Amino acid sequence: MYITDILKGREINFSFELFPPKTAFNKSGMKIQQHLSRIFDTVDNLSQFDPAFISVTYSPMNETKTTSIPIAAIIKERFDIETVAHITCINTEREDLRKIFDVLKFFHIDNILALRGDRQYDDTEKILNHASDIVEEIKNHREDFSIGVAGYPEGHPECLNVEGKKNLELDMDYFVYKTEKGADFAITQLFLDNDYYFRFVEKARKKGVEIPIIPGIMPVVNRNNLKTIKKLTGATIPPDLEKRINENIEDDQEIFEIGIEHAVKQVKDLIDKAPCIHFYTMDRWQPTERIIKEVTG
Numbered sequence: 001m002y003i004t005d006i007l008k009g010r011e012i013n014f015s016f017e018l019f020p021p022k023t024a025f026n027k028s029g030m031k032i033q034q035h036l037s038r039i040f041d042t043v044d045n046l047s048q049f050d051p052a053f054i055s056v057t058y059s060p061m062n063e064t065k066t067t068s069i070p071i072a073a074i075i076k077e078r079f080d081i082e083t084v085a086h087i088t089c090i091n092t093e094r095e096d097l098r099k100i101f102d103v104l105k106f107f108h109i110d111n112i113l114a115l116r117g118d119r120q121y122d123d124t125e126k127i128l129n130h131a132s133d134i135v136e137e138i139k140n141h142r143e144d145f146s147i148g149v150a151g152y153p154e155g156h157p158e159c160l161n162v163e164g165k166k167n168l169e170l171d172m173d174y175f176v177y178k179t180e181k182g183a184d185f186a187i188t189q190l191f192l193d194n195d196y197y198f199r200f201v202e203k204a205r206k207k208g209v210e211i212p213i214i215p216g217i218m219p220v221v222n223r224n225n226l227k228t229i230k231k232l233t234g235a236t237i238p239p240d241l242e243k244r245i246n247e248n249i250e251d252d253q254e255i256f257e258i259g260i261e262h263a264v265k266q267v268k269d270l271i272d273k274a275p276c277i278h279f280y281t282m283d284r285w286q287p288t289e290r291i292i293k294e295v296t297g
Helices: 004-009 030-048 067-077 094-106 131-141 169-182 192-207 223-233 239-247 254-269 285-296
Strands: 014-018 053-056 083-088 111-115 146-151 185-189 211-216 277-281
Touching: 004 146, 004 185, 014 030, 030 067, 030 223, 030 285, 083 094, 083 185, 094 131, 111 223, 131 169, 131 285, 146 169, 146 254, 169 185, 169 192, 185 223, 185 277, 192 211, 192 254, 211 254, 223 254, 239 254, 254 285
Parallel strands: 014 053, 014 277, 053 083, 083 111, 111 146, 146 185, 185 211, 211 277
Antiparallel strands: none
16 A cells, blocks of 8 residues: 555554664674564554554665565565565666566565665666666656655755755755655655754745655664764754753763653654654664653553
């Protein structure tokens, strides 16, 4: 079932993102079996909230290439929850991409999140370099997928002007281009200040974008989590949130409580204004369960 159809007629929608185990290396030292157990435990515990869908990330660089789609298929079959398979185009040849489409359909997966992935340009016609290329490839060769794309409320980290600052106007043009190519829905990069999401949606609507734009939420649950958010996404940390965390930097439990409190405020502000709330779970169900129960309880 397509995501756009699922979102219709439901008052409150939640969705969750999972990160499959890497096969090439695992910095955490966690065995694949342990990681799989944690993933399915997360799905089992969060299924109580009747998720609109669960998305499963993907890396073609021999990290999650062999685990992502099977996990998405198992979740759909075992838990009867619609899944969204992430597909990145960097380091993926066109012919390989078409084979991936066939595999997805074999497992009855109807939804794809089209992403660029880590930059690795190749001038040959075999390699695709942009998420819009995947959208176009699907539209040219298949008619049986619903296509999602990413949105960046604070701008893509690599979309910069000549002064080295984020070029929000150009980044919005890229987003609009992906929708013009045929994207059906969008999920945003995480943000910690809702104003960025609301401004992003407002600008997109003024540009004629009508697809659902789903906000992505990930709570700050520990000091390392905060560092990761800053490094990988460049998301702005609200001054009051950063101040409170810094004041309790040695108290992991207090940081957890501060992060949950902030995320609850975010979700309460978004829940009646967004088509769905998408949680980046990091394969941990407890923070997300806590947030949803405080919001809906």
